[in-house]
Amino acid sequence: MEVKNKYVSIKANINGAPEESDFEIKVENLSLTVEPESKVVVVKNLFVSIDPYQINRMKSQSSSQTSISYATAITPGEVIDTYGVGRVLVSHRPDFKKGDLVAGLLTWGEYTVVKEGSLLNKLDPSLAFPLSYHVGVFGFSGLAAYGGFFEVCKPKPGEKVFVSAASGSIGHLVGQYAKSLGCYVVGSDGSQEKVNFLKETLGFDDAFNYKQETDLKSALKRCFPQGIDVYFDNVGGKMLEAAVANMNSFSRVTICGVISEYTNASTRAASDVKDIVYKRIRIQGFLAADFMPVYADFLSKTVEYLQDGKLKTMEDISQGVDSIPSAFIGLFNGDNIGKKIVKVADE
Numbered sequence: 443m444e445v446k447n448k449y450v451s452i453k454a455n456i457n458g459a460p461e462e463s464d465f466e467i468k469v470e471n472l473s474l475t476v477e478p479e480s481k482v483v484v485v486k487n488l489f490v491s492i493d494p495y496q497i498n499r500m501k502s503q504s505s506s507q508t509s510i511s512y513a514t515a516i517t518p519g520e521v522i523d524t525y526g527v528g529r530v531l532v533s534h535r536p537d538f539k540k541g542d543l544v545a546g547l548l549t550w551g552e553y554t555v556v557k558e559g560s561l562l563n564k565l566d567p568s569l570a571f572p573l574s575y576h577v578g579v580f581g582f583s584g585l586a587a588y589g590g591f592f593e594v595c596k597p598k599p600g601e602k603v604f605v606s607a608a609s610g611s612i613g614h615l616v617g618q619y620a621k622s623l624g625c626y627v628v629g630s631d632g633s634q635e636k637v638n639f640l641k642e643t644l645g646f647d648d649a650f651n652y653k654q655e656t657d658l659k660s661a662l663k664r665c666f667p668q669g670i671d672v673y674f675d676n677v678g679g680k681m682l683e684a685a686v687a688n689m690n691s692f693s694r695v696t697i698c699g700v701i702s703e704y705t706n707a708s709t710r711a712a713s714d715v716k717d718i719v720y721k722r723i724r725i726q727g728f729l730a731a732d733f734m735p736v737y738a739d740f741l742s743k744t745v746e747y748l749q750d751g752k753l754k755t756m757e758d759i760s761q762g763v764d765s766i767p768s769a770f771i772g773l774f775n776g777d778n779i780g781k782k783i784v785k786v787a788d789e
């Protein structure tokens with residue numbers, strides 16, 4: 443038996459800001475016949491993740507492409523892999539049965555042929571949360587927020603924490619983890635609606651719209667008159683420079699990502715390194731996959747916080763494979779609040 447598989451690909455490498463014309467929606471015939479001895483699992487995709495790092499995979503060249511297997515270059519015309527949630531359609535493996543709900547490396551398309559060795563886990567049906575949570579708050583966004591904040595920043599109650607892209611998928615979780623620890627938390631983002639969301643819905647102590655500030659160093663000085671102890675950086679560029687100028691002695695900066703630099707390398711941060719030396723600032727990058735050893739702790743604490751109402755997770759869900767290019771482009775225009783997800787099919 444065959445099905446039509448609709449999927450998204452890039453027409454050519456993208457080296458600047460992505461545009462609709464860079465993408466095409468393709469349709470292929472996909473066989474659902476799997477030999478009995480094959481370890482391949484065919485999955486019907488339900489929810490797929492939309493993430494900024496994919497832009498670095500779409501470039502003709504980026505140092506990130508040789509760092510880790512899931513960041514490898516995307517070939518124009520081919521299917522694009524991504525984290526997602528789906529339902530098993532065909533499997534002869536004893537560990538996956540038809541109808542099982544799974545999370546793993548799927549595709550920006552309607553179906554995924556998951557090869558042996560590729561990331562695929564059965565979902566725990568006892569977790570009574572929406573399926574989409576397994577793409578966001580229980581997926582790599584949540585793990586990056588938890589691990590990057592607790593494991594890398596080593597925060598203490600009462601410390602002053604700054605988060606950029608604070609209304610985004612990772613940022614909105616980091617700020618709430620920090621509040622739950624008893625930190626003073628300020629977020630930056632790109633609109634008044636988002637500023638209100640951080641303060642009124644998520645309980646951030648303060649927030650500002652970076653697009654309306656003429657001097658980011660002064661904006662941070664205003665929000666942190668006694669300096670910043672922890673900066674969770676999602677954007678890099680000028681914001682990183684301004685944060686370093688406002689960091690306290692023995693403070694920590696964790697670099698989760700540098701989205702402001704992805705589509706324009708000329709905006710690279712040039713922080714004052716003297717500040718890093720004399721204030722003994724520790725700056726560390728990470729990849730979410732580094733925190734797989736603490737996944738069980740992360741999941742149990744996050745489930746507990748969600749159940750207690752200490753943590754709210756926001757999702758921004760678009761419908762259908764055709765919406766994937768605009769959903770992705772929207773990340774670079776600040777269109778999303780919370781985790782950007784595309785719902786590909788009904789559960």
Ligand SMILES: NC(=O)c1ccc[n+]([C@@H]2O[C@H](COP(=O)([O-])OP(=O)(O)OC[C@H]3O[C@@H](n4cnc5c(N)ncnc54)[C@H](OP(=O)(O)O)[C@@H]3O)[C@@H](O)[C@H]2O)c1
Pocket residue numbers: 493494495582583586607608609610611612613630631632633636676677697698699700701702703728729730731772773774775776777778779780781782
């Ligand atoms: N290290 C890891 O393992 C890991 C894992 C996942 C993601 N990341 C990184 O973490 C960061 C956040 O990812 P996410 O998935 O949570 O995305 P996200 O924050 O949900 O979405 C991106 C947001 O970034 C902001 N933005 C876009 N262009 C910007 C610019 N030029 N300057 C400042 N802000 C800009 C926009 O919000 P505004 O309205 O605020 O502009 C946009 O909504 C990204 O840098 C991503 O690459 C790292």
